[in-house]
Amino acid sequence: MTIHTIGIDIGSGAVKTALFRSDGGQSEWLARRCERIRRRDPMELARQSYDEVLAEAQLAPDDVAYTATTGEGENVKFATGHFYTMTTHARGGVYLDAEARAVVDIGALNGRAIYIDARGKVLSYKMTSQCASGSGQFLENIARYLGVAVEEIGRLSKTSEHPEKVSSICAVLAETDVINMVSRGIPTQDILKGIHLSMASRLVKLLKVTGIKSGKVLLTGGLALDAGLLAAVQEELVNEKIGAIEVASHPDSIYAGAIGAALWGAFRHDKLKALQARAAA
Amino acid sequence: MSTPIQIVPGTSTPKKPPPAQKEDSMLLQKELINGNYHELATAREMNRKVSATFVPGNLNELLMCFDFARSLPETNALQNGMRKKSGKMIMDAERDGHSEDVCTYVKADLGMMLQGQVGPTGEALPTPDVLLLSYTGCFTFMKWFELIRQKYDCETVMLHVPYQGDGRISKNMRDYVLKQLKEKVIPTLEKVSGVKFDIDRLRQYMKESVKAEEDLVWTLQSAKHKPSPIDGYFGAVYYIGPIFTAFRGTPEATKFYSVLRKEIEQRIREGKGPVTPEGEHPGEKYRLVVEGPPNWTSFREFWKMFYDEGAVVVASTYAKVGGVYDFGFRHDPDHPLESLAEYCLGCYTNLNFPQRIDMICKYLDEYQADGLLINSIKSCNSFSAGQLLILREVERRTGKPAAFIESDLVDPRYFSAANIKNRLESYFQMVKQKRAAGMGAKPAGHAPMPPIVPAPTAH
Amino acid sequence: MRCFIGIDLGSTTTKAVVIDETQRVLGRGITNSRSNYDTAATIAKQEALLSARFLLFREALGTSGALNGALDQFVGQLERDFRLEQFLVQLADLEQVCAKSVAGARFGEAEKAVSAALEQVFARLRGEAPALFAHGAKRKSDFFRDIAGSRYLAIGEEVAKSTGLRYDFLLNVFDRSIIEVENRVYLDSLSPHLLAALKRTFKALPETAARGDAVRAPIQGVLDTPLEEAYVVGTGYGRARLPFSKEHVRSEILCHGLGAHVMYPQTATVLDIGGQDTKAIQVDPQGIVESFQMNDRCAAGCGRYLGYIADEMNMGLHELGPLAMKSTKTVRINSTCTVFAGAELRDRLSLGEKREDIMAGLHRAIILRAMSILARSGGVRNEFTFTGGVAKNEAAVKSLTELIGENYGKITLNINPDSIYTGALGGATFAWRAVMEEGKSIEKREAA
Amino acid sequence: MNTREIIARCEHLFEDLRFGAVKEWKAAKPGRKAIGYMPIYVPREIIHAAGMLPVGIFGGGDQLEVIQGDAYYQSYICRIPRSTLELGLTGRLDCLDGMLFPSICDVIRNLSGMWQIMFKDKYVKYFDVPQNYDDAIGGEFYVHEMQQLREDLGKLAGKEISDEQLRASIAVYNENRKAVRELYAYRAQEPWQAPTSELYLVLRAGCVLPPEEHTQVVRAYLAAARTEERPRRDNARVVLSGSFCEQPPLSLIKSIEMSGCYVVDEDFQLIQSWLLDEVPVSGDPLEELSKAFLHRSISTSSKYDERKEDKGKFLLKQIKDRGAEGVVFAAASFCDPALLERPMLQGILAQHKIPYTAFKYSENTGQMAPIREQAGTFADSIKLWSAA
């Protein structure tokens, strides 16, 4: 039977929405939305994106078998159910890259490393702590300060030859560090690369803690598109002598959570149906 | 804490080696320390068993009775810190699942093991045959050795040293330690080493200890001179190295301290101040007492912030972590085991708060210091938890200004030079300004600093 | 005229104070701290000297009697017109730089559209500028970066929408260009701007135009009096980077202590909450620091926290306090991590808490941190002076007043509208002492 | 009484940071005294035998604004000592006639000395606990420590504590422990009927109520819980480990349950379950207490494990006995004992293929989102894959 499910990932930086058609084991991606929150109400954006993907796929709300939220969306009224971020990123990760054995999600405020098996089962994970240093938000702030567009960060960072490390652990104090660097005449690319390296070092640390030893790691979340960060993570892995791990990104990485939610929604839907059938029998 | 120092002059700073200020004592110390690492590295070849133990309350003389090669993990961590290797080790340990929040000595040690146990001098260190867990003054010690045991399956022997909660050593405490020594520690060491315990051998070592202890105390107290011929913190960490570690009880240590003493006598005669890594001290402007361990990863930079401003540390509590000798305690060859128990119970971090505060106030007075500086160490709950009360109490009791800075032992991420410099500078300027305004003249018109317990108003 | 200048190079703002031989404050200047510390210091100093000129104008005009009755109105108008002139010049500069940036930004096909959009945006910015500086107008901030920035973004969003251009592009152009512009020092701009401003003022207040020459003469007189920088003392977070010798640098702790003492001679305890640090200082009756404490390596609960909140709420910093004052119940906020401030805020909003109540909770949280640092430094003694940027925030002041009352009983609390300049004032006083107490400056006394 | 009423009462006791219950107890009879103790273990029997009320002090929770207390601690030290100091400095602990600081870690140890300085007119004792478990060595030391406490309290009470009184108190606490054990067993069986957020409050009531009364509260709750029908959810069964000293806020416990976990065992209030079985009331009371402590008490990270093999044994037994599917390590930030222990326990769980997750909290953690996310993901993974 063909069903439609929607996954909505309400992050702290952006709201991502994915609409899927599933049929037995087959899933097809019909529509998507990614809205940067930029001080708007995320719940409203979620609603809006929901309407838009439906319109794009020419479906009505009744056609949707399961709407699953993830991220901060536990309270969304029109959702059928909620899955936790790492559950959905794991699933989304294997959807995007069947070889992925770990997913590293770098969001606006938190970073997470999730070690998974071939089916997207979470084996272990590690999240950054309550201190926001080295988050996506921080990188974005710095980039703004340096006058660099988010999309350019990666390219610039990759041209750096003498990365300047940021020593402060606190994002606020690190901002001052960066300001100091600018006044010392450190080139923009070296600053960006320095930040990338310190972020990468944190991420690799998370990854190591999960226990993964080899295999492919998929970067997900907004910063997965940042080629400079990807390169920095690669370097860091080599530095750390865990070269058996290969990192990759995917153009749709930012949707991993939304994809996972939609797919888990389909799974739950079937399971609930089966339970109902059993109950009726 | 707890960390004694064995610094090999010259190797500790990558930039410029210290100028030709190498006195005999320094050369000797370098020899001793390198010698010990070599001994450890070749212990297996030489068919020697290896022990590991902690600095505070270390039972070096006892371990020597069983022919152990002696490793001190704290010292390894600090040596690695000075050689700027600890940062990586700590990160490795954190990646191996250790929390960011816990003591970095432990993580530096575990990180070193993860890297193949290569010691500070580049030679591989053997896995210990026995962990002597002399649980003195720090709770983390216990977890530390449990962690090592879990990984390496080493034989562990616990010597639980009760804390001086009431500020005194009771008979119950002494008996407890003594009994553990006799019934647990010595039998285990005999078993592991295959050497029979000989109490006369212990007495012999202790006689050497006493000689070194006398000269050490003399050295540390030489700072009462004006100008002080030594730095009682940055310099003292070199001086306490041999006696707080694998050398107490050896003739080498005795010799080291007598050479040291002669050098300092000479400096006093010449009216000289302490030696710094950059040569003679630029002149004593401030005399400070310091509480808390130093930072090792930026030791030279840290020290420079003091001598550049003309500050000399005349006394420090850290120079007492491996034994508080300046209030009279000596190892006693006539009652060897009893005096070991006494020694363990009396270590600085085994003292309670009123005792620690008394000691600091005494130093401020006896060494005619201008004020107290606390270097609070993120790693070390044993030292740090409650230091802010020490600060308040000392200020209140002595009327001398105190200041507070924060860093870590061996985690370079926690040494913020700008931050520390800012505070030190402010502190020195404050002391100077106060002095210029006619120090001591208690200004009228203000309420005095409130007592520790503010009068609470009902909520 | 001999001037003594203190410059406080803070993490967020750079402040300068100019005093004269009688230790009278002539002028104060402030600018945002930026990547180039020299520039920040130079601009703050220029601003302070400028405000000194305006003070002198007012006095000269007052004594000359040329404007009897209309003095306040005239000087106020003149100052606003002067600011407008400054703004327009910087805006033109920004426009030029933006145009240049477009070329370098690889927008590809969109390049033309971006340029066209920019023209529109700047035309509108120019158009609304006079209103921004009109009598009684409320600006989000006094710094070019903030004023121009927030309006640019708002207008840019509209223009992007109406033209179908990606808003990100416009954002990017601005980000690239603003640094260059804000790091430019406009030397010797005083006279030309002033002349242009005078023209505007005469137009706005036609009745004064009639007395044009009578007005111009005293102004010219002031302009002809050089303000001689007898001694400059630098302090603050970035002081080590000031191009001054060590002699001319004082720790910010000492400067804040002394500055507070100068403003309120009975001060015993000083609290300073700046952008990245919170300091509690105990001073003796001579203004000498007895002890101090600062926040540790975590910047939680400092002024920047409010900055993040303001950004998150899309409000100006000075609007936060008034909003919080409307609160009827306090929400307890426990985390004051600056970076998580936004998340915390959203969290609470989604739980249905009211904005003003959350704001009140946030302010209380900041002050609670400060209370701990105060307690650490030795508590609060009479009199108590609150300084730093956050002292401008009425909700912070309210929380502080409450908590001081609860914990220390009746204490006189001093807050000066110019409290953000306390450190700079301390610096200026040190500069004054260095010269006026000839040879009796601390440095020299020591040497003797 | 139904559970709601019982819980409401317990919650009131829990939230009352002015310790009204203690004041009432003292006021009921002139001359009564109360002695506070910090986590984790002190022989409350001795206090009780002296006719005094043992009062458990577990910090200030998330409702206390800490000002004075913060003045004494750097940011890298856990929160419980500062909130405890705050309680003391704001006069909230004036109803206590003494404080006991058991050997748990260096922070509490140092706090004992600070207390001596700050509260000079109060009885303050650092209560050491042996890390050597031979009766003749550690046992003897411990008996002496207890004897010292007995003498001190006797002096404070103005009357020596007799063996008979001690035995009677041991019996009272045996009853209490028994009731608590029953409650734990029931919770593990039907965790939806006795959620941990409630069980926690019931136990916390034991910090301020006399043990006889607390035993009744526990029993009443257990009886009420059994009779009520509550919805059962499809949750994962977990053991919570590492929260033995500074306590997580109640909302955190709720968040864990809300995100899909049933907590079937934990180490929140070790004092009440520390001794694993009855302490004999015959024989020398102090020796019996000592033996129970040395040989039949639970393990926690502030107790030394004599042999490598002992590490994690207790946790594994908890998991097995309670039928748990995984372990959530929840430790207070900067808690050295818990955080240093954690990797060892995790290694052992990994060997046994038991899933676990870990996070840190502080008693005033306000942001639950990351906690829910981690606990939720953990529960998700156990649930979604339980059949796989």
Ligand SMILES: Nc1ncnc2c1ncn2[C@@H]1O[C@H](COP(=O)(O)OP(=O)(O)O)[C@@H](O)[C@H]1O
């Ligand atoms: N193309 C890009 N290159 C680099 N970073 C990006 C890009 N697009 C978005 N980001 C970053 O991604 C973050 C949002 O990522 P996301 O995974 O959606 O976070 P969250 O789930 O927390 O909202 C933003 O902070 C932004 O900085």
Ligand SMILES: Nc1ncnc2c1ncn2[C@@H]1O[C@H](COP(=O)(O)OP(=O)(O)O)[C@@H](O)[C@H]1O
């Ligand atoms: N008009 C205002 N209203 C409210 N708060 C303000 C205002 N101006 C500045 N602030 C606050 O003051 C802080 C900067 O204070 P300041 O003392 O200048 O810091 P610094 O010396 O570190 O630069 C800002 O982060 C902001 O929170």
Ligand code: SF4
């Ligand atoms: S260090 Fe910085 S990022 Fe971390 S908690 Fe403090 S303010 Fe937040």
Ligand code: SF4
């Ligand atoms: S906590 Fe302190 S005393 Fe203990 S091992 Fe660490 S540094 Fe040493």
Ligand code: SF4
């Ligand atoms: S929470 Fe941990 S570190 Fe803090 S006092 Fe308790 S046991 Fe010690």
